[in-house]
Amino acid sequence: MSAEIVLGVGGGIAAYKACELLRLFTESGHRVRVVPTASALRFVGAPTWAALSGRPVADDVWSDVHEVPHVRLGQHADLVVVVPTTADLLAKAAHGLADDLLTNTLLTARCPVLLAPAMHTEMWEHPATVANVATLRSRGVRVIEPAVGRLTGADTGKGRLPDPAEIFAVARRTLARGGAAPADLAGRHVVVTAGGTREPLDPVRFLGNRSSGKQGYAFARAAVARGARVTLVSANVSLADPAGVDLVRVGTTEELRTATLEAAAAADAVVMAAAPADFRPATYAPGKIKKTDDGSAPTIELVTNPDIAAELGRRRRPEQVLVVFAAETGDAEANGRAKLARKRADLIVINEVGPDKVFGAETNAATVIGADGSVARLPERSKEDLADDVWDLVVARLPRRS
Numbered sequence: 001m002s003a004e005i006v007l008g009v010g011g012g013i014a015a016y017k018a019c020e021l022l023r024l025f026t027e028s029g030h031r032v033r034v035v036p037t038a039s040a041l042r043f044v045g046a047p048t049w050a051a052l053s054g055r056p057v058a059d060d061v062w063s064d065v066h067e068v069p070h071v072r073l074g075q076h077a078d079l080v081v082v083v084p085t086t087a088d089l090l091a092k093a094a095h096g097l098a099d100d101l102l103t104n105t106l107l108t109a110r111c112p113v114l115l116a117p118a119m120h121t122e123m124w125e126h127p128a129t130v131a132n133v134a135t136l137r138s139r140g141v142r143v144i145e146p147a148v149g150r151l152t153g154a155d156t157g158k159g160r161l162p163d164p165a166e167i168f169a170v171a172r173r174t175l176a177r178g179g180a181a182p183a184d185l186a187g188r189h190v191v192v193t194a195g196g197t198r199e200p201l202d203p204v205r206f207l208g209n210r211s212s213g214k215q216g217y218a219f220a221r222a223a224v225a226r227g228a229r230v231t232l233v234s235a236n237v238s239l240a241d242p243a244g245v246d247l248v249r250v251g252t253t254e255e256l257r258t259a260t261l262e263a264a265a266a267a268d269a270v271v272m273a274a275a276p277a278d279f280r281p282a283t284y285a286p287g288k289i290k291k292t293d294d295g296s297a298p299t300i301e302l303v304t305n306p307d308i309a310a311e312l313g314r315r316r317r318p319e320q321v322l323v324v325f326a327a328e329t330g331d332a333e334a335n336g337r338a339k340l341a342r343k344r345a346d347l348i349v350i351n352e353v354g355p356d357k358v359f360g361a362e363t364n365a366a367t368v369i370g371a372d373g374s375v376a377r378l379p380e381r382s383k384e385d386l387a388d389d390v391w392d393l394v395v396a397r398l399p400r401r402s
Contacts, residue, residue: 002029003175006073006109008082008102009049010089011039013152014118014161018083019044021164022052025171033073035059035102037089059101073101074108081171082106084118084161085143087129093141094132112174112183114142116167116243121157140183142227144170144244162243166221170243173225173384183227184395190228191267192220193260193274195235197253201300202285209275213237215364216273218383220245222391231263235274253277253305260308261315269321269394272309273349280305313344319399321346323390327353336369346371346397349390368393 005025009018015036025032034049038059046057074080082089082102089103093115098104106113115136123129124146133143144167149160161167194216198206217239220232224244232245235256241247248263250256253276264270282301289298309324316322322345326336329352336350350367365380368390378389 001175002031003078004076005030005032005171006077006080006105007032007034007053008080008085008089008105009034009036009040009044010082010084010086010102010118011037011042012084012086012118012161013043014084015040015043017161017164019048019052021081021083021167022049024164024168026053028172031055033077035073035105037100037102039086071104071108074105075110077105077109077111079112079114079171079175080105080109081114081116081167083116083164083167085115086117087119087123087126090115090117090129090132090136090143094135112142112181114144114167114171114174116144116161117146117159118161119146119159120151120155121159124159137183137186137227140186140227142170142174142183142186142225144224145229145246147241147243148247163240166240166243169221170225173222173388176385177225177388185223185391186227187401188228188268188398189231189266190223190269190271191231191233191260191263192216192223192271193233193235193256194220195237196275197235197256197277198251199253199277199280199305200284201281202287202289204288207277207280207302208236209277211235211275213239213274214362215383215387216271217242218387219271219273219390222384222387226388226391226395231267233259233263233274235276253280253308257306257308257311261311264312264316264320267320268398269323270312270316271323271390271394272312273325275325275327276308277305279303307343309343309345316344321394321397323347323349323394326350329353333367333369336367340369340371347390347393366390370397 032053034053049057092103098107147160147162148158195213196209196211198208200206220242223230230245233248235250248259279302282303324343324345326339328335332352336348340348364383364386366378368376
């Protein structure tokens with residue numbers, strides 16, 4: 001469905017990346033009005049924005065005054081996205097300053113607002129910026145976390161603009177929920193695990209599983225679009241980093257356990273979408289295990305890995321919501337109910353797995369059972385749509401904030 005989007009562009013070196021985001025919006029059929037700041041036009045000129053959007057570009061309130069653009073743009077937008085959002089723009093938005101067309105638009109917008117900050121690490125971590133971000137999030141503005149990586153010059157750290165394709169994915173999820181849908185996870189910290197762990201057997205081989213991480217990454221993207229601060233614990237995936245998450249990479253089940261327990265200690269909700277290996281080799285062979293002359297196979301002794309979800313269930317605070325997963329090949333619902341009780345979770349998402357089912361697919365179907373006896377049967381749909389359905393169930397179980 002086509003939407004009316006205002007793409008604000010702040011005065012940072014990452015302004016050139018907004019060109020790619022603009023292209024993604026227009027190629028998806030959306031109508032885009034680009035509103036740069038005066039500083040942004042020093043990085044990318046107005047003719048570029050006009051050519052890519054097919055619409056006029058202005059940065060001040062004095063152009064086309066008869067159309068009252070400083071009010072009209074915000075009133076008619078379905079989504080406002082600002083890429084990059086500088087520290088200066090964050091401060092102006094938080095304090096309601098309106099000295100150009102973009103900041104006026106932010107004040108008049110009644111649609112979802114998505115801000116993608118980009119700045120040096122010191123600026124992002126400054127107490128003033130931290131306070132401004134907290135203020136904006138408390139008002140329902142979606143301020144996504146910047147990425148970690150190369151910054152301007154030789155600096156490296158947190159503050160890099162996320163990949164435009166991933167910002168587009170968050171914008172798409174925001175639009176899919178509808179303009180009236182609130183950022184109902186704003187101010188919440190959620191932890192999502194994704195992917196499949198690998199248990200080394202020797203320097204070449206490992207025990208693993210078929211998990212692609214796509215469902216976990218869909219949960220992370222959907223949570224960002226709903227305003228959450230997201231910690232994504234990712235095990236062995238080949239997927240692009242989602243925009244707006246704190247990403248923790250792990251390899252083995254023990255590494256997954258350590259990272260998840262640490263992140264979950266103060267989280268409002270934990271979604272255990274990863275597929276940890278149930279077993280690991282009892283011993284690790286420091287050299288590659290060779291074939292024998294007689295062709296006989298070696299005997300590999302396995303030991304049981306820790307049950308991370310069950311440990312979370314024992315440790316969790318009463319107000320924390322825990323979602324676990326069950327990938328089953330038979331008696332799925334009965335096995336899922338038993339696992340739900342054993343893990344002491346609030347919800348269990350049950351998938352029937354097999355050839356061409358779930359692992360690596362773009363769609364998913366599931367039965368979600370609650371500890372309260374509720375049952376939700378989710379028909380096959382995109383993994384992002386399914387994630388939003390499950391987040392609805394999580395939000396309903398989170399304690400209300402005063």
